[in-house]
Amino acid sequence: MTRPLLQLAGMSVELSAGPSRVDIVSDVDLELNRGERLGIVGESGSGKSMTALAVMGLLPERMRVRGELSFDGRNLAGLPEAEYCRYRGRRVAMIFQEPMTALNPVKSIGAQIAEGRRLHLGETRADAETKARALLDRVGLPAPRFDLDLYPHQLSGGQRQRVMIAMAIACEPDLLIADEPTTALDVTVQAQILDLLDDLIEDTGTALLLITHDLGVVSEMTDRIAVMYAGRIIETGRTDDVFARMAHPYARGLFAASPHGAALARRQAGEARPRLNAIPGIVPDPFARPPYCSFAERCSFAEPDCRRAIPPLDLINTDGNVQHRAACFHPRARMVAP
Amino acid sequence: MSEVILKTTDLVREYQMPRPSIFSKQASLRVLHGVSVELAAGQSLGIVGESGSGKSTLARAVMGLERPQSGRVNIAGNDIYALNGADLREARKGFQAIFQDPYGSLDPRHTVRTIISEPVVSLERGIDAAARNRRIAEVLEAVGLPLASADKYPHEFSGGQRQRIAIARALITRPALIVADEPVSALDVSIQAQVLNLMMDLQEKLGLSYLFISHDLGVVRAITDRVAVMHLGRIVEEGPTGAVFDNPRHPYTQALVAAVPKPFSGRRKRVRSDAPPQTPVHTATTVTGCAYAAVCPVRQEICLTQTPIAKPVTPTWSARCHFA
Numbered sequence: 303m304t305r306p307l308l309q310l311a312g313m314s315v316e317l318s319a320g321p322s323r324v325d326i327v328s329d330v331d332l333e334l335n336r337g338e339r340l341g342i343v344g345e346s347g348s349g350k351s352m353t354a355l356a357v358m359g360l361l362p363e364r365m366r367v368r369g370e371l372s373f374d375g376r377n378l379a380g381l382p383e384a385e386y387c388r389y390r391g392r393r394v395a396m397i398f399q400e401p402m403t404a405l406n407p408v409k410s411i412g413a414q415i416a417e418g419r420r421l422h423l424g425e426t427r428a429d430a431e432t433k434a435r436a437l438l439d440r441v442g443l444p445a446p447r448f449d450l451d452l453y454p455h456q457l458s459g460g461q462r463q464r465v466m467i468a469m470a471i472a473c474e475p476d477l478l479i480a481d482e483p484t485t486a487l488d489v490t491v492q493a494q495i496l497d498l499l500d501d502l503i504e505d506t507g508t509a510l511l512l513i514t515h516d517l518g519v520v521s522e523m524t525d526r527i528a529v530m531y532a533g534r535i536i537e538t539g540r541t542d543d544v545f546a547r548m549a550h551p552y553a554r555g556l557f558a559a560s561p562h563g564a565a566l567a568r569r570q571a572g573e574a575r576p577r578l579n580a581i582p583g584i585v586p587d588p589f590a591r592p593p594y595c596s597f598a599e600r601c602s603f604a605e606p607d608c609r610r611a612i613p614p615l616d617l618i619n620t621d622g623n624v625q626h627r628a629a630c631f632h633p634r635a636r637m638v639a640p
Numbered sequence: 641m642s643e644v645i646l647k648t649t650d651l652v653r654e655y656q657m658p659r660p661s662i663f664s665k666q667a668s669l670r671v672l673h674g675v676s677v678e679l680a681a682g683q684s685l686g687i688v689g690e691s692g693s694g695k696s697t698l699a700r701a702v703m704g705l706e707r708p709q710s711g712r713v714n715i716a717g718n719d720i721y722a723l724n725g726a727d728l729r730e731a732r733k734g735f736q737a738i739f740q741d742p743y744g745s746l747d748p749r750h751t752v753r754t755i756i757s758e759p760v761v762s763l764e765r766g767i768d769a770a771a772r773n774r775r776i777a778e779v780l781e782a783v784g785l786p787l788a789s790a791d792k793y794p795h796e797f798s799g800g801q802r803q804r805i806a807i808a809r810a811l812i813t814r815p816a817l818i819v820a821d822e823p824v825s826a827l828d829v830s831i832q833a834q835v836l837n838l839m840m841d842l843q844e845k846l847g848l849s850y851l852f853i854s855h856d857l858g859v860v861r862a863i864t865d866r867v868a869v870m871h872l873g874r875i876v877e878e879g880p881t882g883a884v885f886d887n888p889r890h891p892y893t894q895a896l897v898a899a900v901p902k903p904f905s906g907r908r909k910r911v912r913s914d915a916p917p918q919t920p921v922h923t924a925t926t927v928t929g930c931a932y933a934a935v936c937p938v939r940q941e942i943c944l945t946q947t948p949i950a951k952p953v954t955p956t957w958s959a960r961c962h963f964a
Binding site for chain 1: 800
């Protein structure tokens with residue numbers, strides 16, 4: 303058995319603010335093999351984007367990785383910047399959420415796509431630009447309408463996201479991280495971009511780490527998911543299994559609160575409009591996370607032992623060789639869907 | 641049927657394009673092509689569409705912020721663009737807005753008290769301080785914020801609480817109509833549900849009407865009675881929300897509903913196409929034919945030559961398509 307491509311073991315991201323230190327991401331275990339698709343779901347402040355930035359080595363100055371973060375057998379935590387540059391863009395590439403701000407407004411799209419190949423692979427400008435042309439065709443921006451010397455402001459949001467994807471796949475990375483790649487886009491454009499990503503992953507066999515808050519997107523795009531809350535993974539397993547059971551009350555609550563869940567409940571004529579199942583309260587401040595289950599205060603199933611210790615990510619089921627785990631002392635047993 | 645609180649008639653709004661040179665003809669872009677909607681008192685109407693479909697322009701026109709080139713906006717029987725200053729001030733008490741960005745729409749240098757009381761201060765000049773404070777307490781209680789929040793600043797609140805402040809500001813003049821432009825798009829799912837529930841509670845308690853603008857079909861389904869689907873400045877389908885989303889009749893609505901990723905649907909089923917995706921764009925003025933024809937899967941000859949009119953599907957449901 304080969305080593306997983308990406309392995310996080312007990313990884314934490316630590317933020318130092320003055321004298322105090324706090325873990326933004328705590329004790330994350332994740333594995334990702336070549337060609338696999340893993341989704342990370344969570345709300346803002348759950349640490350999902352920080353996990354991605356940690357893998358990319360793009361954490362803000364005051365943050366530090368603890369624990370193991372290894373890529374292709376090499377521990378990347380604490381790697382000097384010069385060496386990290388050889389991974390970033392070459393072996394691991396990222397698609398950001400905001401195509402408006404992530405592209406350089408004063409460089410042509412051709413130069414931005416070719417940059418990675420010239421830098422990492424030492425290609426000449428001419429070779430790199432030929433490749434950039436081919437990449438633009440690949441992501442559905444054909445010549446002559448979409449020339450290499452266009453600038454980002456001349457493109458629509460969906461077209462810019464296609465350029466971002468072309469940049470990310472330019473050096474044929476082993477791992478593609480997509481952080482909310484379609485959140486800023488309209489649904490029909492979102493569908494086109496997801497189709498494109500799907501195609502590319504199938505063709506190139508790259509691994510995908512998809513970060514999103516949209517339960518629909520993650521369900522359609524991934525094999526496995528990890529649900530994060532307050533810096534920890536609280537449920538993980540095969541996507542179908544997690545959706546079918548939603549053993550952690552937060553996972554269940556998140557689904558019930560989303561309009562997807564509400565749409566399942568039929569409305570009777572003449573009856574009052576059914577309310578959404580909101581989760582009461584707010585996400586705890588990272589500086590004041592409790593020393594017990596961080597969801598206990600918002601959980602409607604909380605029992606006394608929930609306020610005593612942090613629940614470990616326990617095995618609750620195994621499907622094939624994928625484990626379904628949930629960090630809850632009282633995981634829900636009833637299935638939410640067939 | 642109850643009375644109509646909002647009625648727009650053939651709203652047309654054009655924007656002037658920059659001229660390439662001072663000798664060139666002034667070009668304009670038509671963003672609303674004769675939009676007519678009706679909202680009954682106590683009901684809510686959703687406007688859905690993609691960016692650039694004109695839904696926010698419609699909201700601004702309804703709020704009296706952008707005078708349309710032609711057409712009328714009637715709110716509670718008043719044509720708001722025909723009113724003079726004093727009458728408009730009086731009428732404005734009846735309709736208020738909630739905006740999308742709870743960070744940008746509250747002045748960071750003002751206390752919540754100043755922010756919330758601003759509509760009262762400017763629209764109801766005669767009111768005294770004691771009465772104003774009573775109104776502030778009343779709306780803060782209605783949106784579920786503690787009275788002590790009045791003396792705090794916006795940065796002390798989370799996104800969901802800020803949107804509650806924005807709702808309190810909209811409620812303070814006791815309006816009958818609230819225009820909400822993407823009010824929950826910036827919020828997380830669990831907080832979004834809290835704010836939507838609050839809006840539904842307030843609607844039942846105070847008999848509010850909502851013009852609810854959103855790109856999120858799920859949210860619109862949860863809160864509205866009727867929905868109007870906009871495409872390039874035209875309403876292409878309008879009807880009861882559940883019926884329209886379950887069984888859309890216009891090809892554009894069908895595409896929109898089909899494009900939403902759904903949990904439990906398993907891995908996506910792709911339609912591989914080699915043709916570059918096309919996006920129809922706004923036209924200068926009215927063109928003949930259907931604006932959606934360029935990308936429509938069921939396009940026929942007639943679609944290019946004749947502009948479709950709204951065809952009734954049922955008495956309360958219509959679609960602007962030759963084949964609806």
